[in-house]
Amino acid sequence: MSAVTLKVNGRTVTVDVDTSTPLLYILRNDLLLNGPRFGCGLGQCGACTVIVEGEAIRSCITPTSSVEGFEITTIEGLNTGGKLHPIINAFAQHQAAQCGYCINGFVLTAKVFIDTNPKATETEIREALQGNLCRCGTHMRILAATKQYAQEVGA
Helix, strand or coil, rough: CCCEEEECHHHHHHEEEECCCCCHHHHHHHCCCCCCCCCCCCCCCCCCCECCCEEEHHHHHHHHHHHHEEEECHHHHEEEEEEHHHHHHHHHCCCCCCCCCCCCHHHHHHHHHHHHHHCCCCCHHHEEHHHHHHCCCCCCHHHHHHHHHHHHHHC
């Protein structure tokens, strides 16, 4: 066990963990953040997605030691000052979540992609989100929400 210092949602925390422990376990079990979810455990479904230094990563396969000192943002960290982040608002307006299990990954992946590509085409958005899985079939609502966010960012 080692002391690892993480910067999560603007807060610095130190946890005593085996440094090979996946970041997802620390976020959920030690920091009690429920946005990132355990889906496949293989980095293939996207339910565990978080943003590290501006990049969407799969926290279920990311050793905690590899993100020490980096800025980590979970979906809980997007809202500020009691206001919904525009991408969360877009997903809510389009009722993009059905069961809600996958939505964390879609929101964070879409945010990172659109923030760096605000003029993305629908095809580019589809390609960017293809690594996230949704069993409920709300893909068209997710796409509409992402396009709305892109319009707001690109305006």
